[in-house]
Amino acid sequence: MTSPSIKKLLIALSAAAVCTAHAAPPTAIGKSEGKLDVIAWPGYLENGSSDKKYDWVTNFEKDSGCKVNVKTAATSDEMVSLMNKGGYDLVTASGDASLRLVAGKKVQEINTALVPSWKNVDSRLQNAPWHTVGGKHFGVPYQWGPNVLMYNTSTFKTAPTTWGVVFEPQNLPDGKPNKGRIQAYDGPIYIADAALYLMKKDPSLGIKDPYELNEKQYAAVLKLLRQQKTLAHRYWHDVTVQMTDFKKEGVVASGTWPYQVNTLKGEKQPIASTIPTEGATGWADTTMMATKAAHPNCAYKWLEHSLSAGTQSGVAEWFGSNPAVPEACKAKAPGGSDFCSDNGFAKFTEIKFWRTPEAKCSLKEGCVPYSRWTSDYIAIMGGR
Amino acid sequence: MSTLALRPLANTLYRNNNLFLFLLLTPPLLWFGVAYLGSLFALLWQSFYTFDSFSMSVSPEFTLENYRSLFDATNLDIILRTLGMAISVTLACAAIAFPIAYYMTRYATPRERGCFYVGVMLPMWASYIVKAYAWTVILSQQGILYWFINHLGLTNGLNQVLQLPIIGGNTLATSNLGRFIVFTYLWLPFMILPIQAALERVPSNLLQASSDLGARPGQTFRKILFPLVFPGVIAGSIFTFSLTLGDYIIPQLIGPSGLYIGNMVYTMQGSVGNMPLAAAFTVVPIVLIAIYLKMAKRAGAFDAL
Numbered sequence A: 001m002t003s004p005s006i007k008k009l010l011i012a013l014s015a016a017a018v019c020t021a022h023a024a025p026p027t028a029i030g031k032s033e034g035k036l037d038v039i040a041w042p043g044y045l046e047n048g049s050s051d052k053k054y055d056w057v058t059n060f061e062k063d064s065g066c067k068v069n070v071k072t073a074a075t076s077d078e079m080v081s082l083m084n085k086g087g088y089d090l091v092t093a094s095g096d097a098s099l100r101l102v103a104g105k106k107v108q109e110i111n112t113a114l115v116p117s118w119k120n121v122d123s124r125l126q127n128a129p130w131h132t133v134g135g136k137h138f139g140v141p142y143q144w145g146p147n148v149l150m151y152n153t154s155t156f157k158t159a160p161t162t163w164g165v166v167f168e169p170q171n172l173p174d175g176k177p178n179k180g181r182i183q184a185y186d187g188p189i190y191i192a193d194a195a196l197y198l199m200k201k202d203p204s205l206g207i208k209d210p211y212e213l214n215e216k217q218y219a220a221v222l223k224l225l226r227q228q229k230t231l232a233h234r235y236w237h238d239v240t241v242q243m244t245d246f247k248k249e250g251v252v253a254s255g256t257w258p259y260q261v262n263t264l265k266g267e268k269q270p271i272a273s274t275i276p277t278e279g280a281t282g283w284a285d286t287t288m289m290a291t292k293a294a295h296p297n298c299a300y301k302w303l304e305h306s307l308s309a310g311t312q313s314g315v316a317e318w319f320g321s322n323p324a325v326p327e328a329c330k331a332k333a334p335g336g337s338d339f340c341s342d343n344g345f346a347k348f349t350e351i352k353f354w355r356t357p358e359a360k361c362s363l364k365e366g367c368v369p370y371s372r373w374t375s376d377y378i379a380i381m382g383g384r
Numbered sequence B: 001m002s003t004l005a006l007r008p009l010a011n012t013l014y015r016n017n018n019l020f021l022f023l024l025l026t027p028p029l030l031w032f033g034v035a036y037l038g039s040l041f042a043l044l045w046q047s048f049y050t051f052d053s054f055s056m057s058v059s060p061e062f063t064l065e066n067y068r069s070l071f072d073a074t075n076l077d078i079i080l081r082t083l084g085m086a087i088s089v090t091l092a093c094a095a096i097a098f099p100i101a102y103y104m105t106r107y108a109t110p111r112e113r114g115c116f117y118v119g120v121m122l123p124m125w126a127s128y129i130v131k132a133y134a135w136t137v138i139l140s141q142q143g144i145l146y147w148f149i150n151h152l153g154l155t156n157g158l159n160q161v162l163q164l165p166i167i168g169g170n171t172l173a174t175s176n177l178g179r180f181i182v183f184t185y186l187w188l189p190f191m192i193l194p195i196q197a198a199l200e201r202v203p204s205n206l207l208q209a210s211s212d213l214g215a216r217p218g219q220t221f222r223k224i225l226f227p228l229v230f231p232g233v234i235a236g237s238i239f240t241f242s243l244t245l246g247d248y249i250i251p252q253l254i255g256p257s258g259l260y261i262g263n264m265v266y267t268m269q270g271s272v273g274n275m276p277l278a279a280a281f282t283v284v285p286i287v288l289i290a291i292y293l294k295m296a297k298r299a300g301a302f303d304a305l
Helices: A003-023 A058-064 A076-085 A095-103 A116-120 A188-201 A215-231 A239-248 A258-266 A296-306 A309-319 A326-330 A345-350 A370-381 B002-015 B017-046 B065-069 B073-106 B110-125 B128-138 B144-151 B155-163 B176-200 B204-212 B217-246 B261-272 B275-298
Strands: A035-040 A067-072 A090-093 A140-146 A148-152 A182-185 A232-236 A253-256 A271-274 A280-289 A351-353 B050-052 B057-059
Touching: A035 A076, A035 A296, A058 A067, A058 A296, A076 A090, A076 A095, A076 B261, A090 A095, A090 A296, A095 A280, A140 A296, A140 A309, A140 A345, A140 A351, A148 A258, A182 A188, A182 A215, A188 A215, A188 A280, A188 A370, A215 A232, A215 A370, A232 A239, A239 A253, A239 A258, A239 B128, A258 A271, A280 A296, A296 A309, A309 A326, A345 A351, A370 B073, A370 B261, B002 B017, B017 B275, B050 B275, B065 B275, B073 B110, B073 B176, B073 B217, B073 B261, B073 B275, B110 B176, B128 B176, B144 B155, B176 B217, B204 B217, B217 B261, B217 B275, B261 B275
Parallel strands: A035 A067, A035 A090, A182 A232, A182 A253, A280 A351
Antiparallel strands: A090 A280, A140 A280, A148 A253, A148 A271, B050 B057
């Protein structure tokens, strides 16, 4: 071996050593750095400025000495791009973003021993595949919620029992056809909703998991979505526009988030929601820590604080989600509502949580990856 | 004290004209070169990279695949959809803006003209997002527009219009017609102002001379007024055309499903991470505008500048 190649080897070895040193999570929490930068969904970190009653940040700042700085993001994609830019410590990532962050090495492994409340986290979420990779935890579960079927109660006297009302042409209980009166979501992840419906409706397809589809299953799902295109009033993108559509555009059924349902109910609109027999898709958000977090000690303190019953119940009531800590259901939220039953906490097992479909999956023939989901869904929305 | 200390520097700069010019021009040139052209070329460069849809990752291998895939049926749909809207919005804006601008210039008293200016500019002071959301309410089935049409007894007419292919849809808010109305509303001021400026430069005695020599009003318009104002129309149309071509908010809020170029770029770079295809799509409006300018130049739009 010549000396330059030895030198190269040494450089490589030391580089590897440095890398592993960085990759291993800390084993103790040090002194507070006085500051914490977080990317979060709007409403996830409230310091009382929206509503005095909803504040789970101020007491944390007082106790930990970490000033919390929140940057809200409107979409998963925005979160990923903010994290790529850097400069943040934590992010509340949904399942369709979390694996992308892990794969891109933007977030680091969490030492759960430093988060005492980890043991209180819902056991069904502790090892969830959207934040656990190779046995390592890349985040701490924060909140979750279902994508419910919202319907107009003057059209549906009883709750619809199947997602078929938004997928198949039919007459609704008021005798008029559903054409032009239902909506679909305008994100490729909605393909999973159609797959979930087919899972029950057509068992011969053998769909086991709506996020793992082989070519044959995928083709059947797309066929269903093309049929839905002829029925859809619009593909909803924006929560405000969707609420306007239910109020003023004669839309009577659509998949949606509890947020819209709660808001419309609050406005005394004839609106209710249900989870049909097929179950539902849903989201589960995880607080993840940036690889290059500048304030790791404050970040660990927040991870612990984020699991406290006060934080969990406050977020759940304010946002319309469910706590990742079941104990928090018993806590009294600022508004005094029974948020766990309002937001469908008991329906956990019926929910297939969002995650990014990948080519490498549990099927031996492989699965259709998310990039194809995107291009095909764009084609369907465009009428092809 | 300090002025004395700066004296030698001032003297050097005074004697050395080129150095002074160099210092003065460097910051703007750097800005133009790095921030403007640099980022544009970085983008163009990316459009030749390879995206592996299996692993969903980008590799720096040179390919023309991204440009070829622009001609796939779905992607071509997106381009034609956007282009069609941009052209129709531009034509409509020109047709509406011309009479308004003409009235402002020829007939309005100075006081009225002030009111017109404010009237035209006022909507531009409000946030674009606010206006877009306001239109979602205006166009909805229980909105003011439907109410108005109902009271005029024109509901059947509207329904028939909505049943037409391409422009129609389930309701106004989900039809191309609705989206067209919103685009036209939003970009109209950008058309009125340049046309008005161009009209102001046309001497009124030319029009009088034309009619003295026996030209009918239509002839005067075709042969005298329009050619002279044409550069203004083109200037305005560059705004309306490129703004429609690049917009990605209105297509999300109003009108039928089906992406526009802007939405496609956003989706490709955001949710899929397919930067190369996003970059290739970004080149489309650049090429379209370049073709448009070329055609405008040939039509003599810049002769009067």
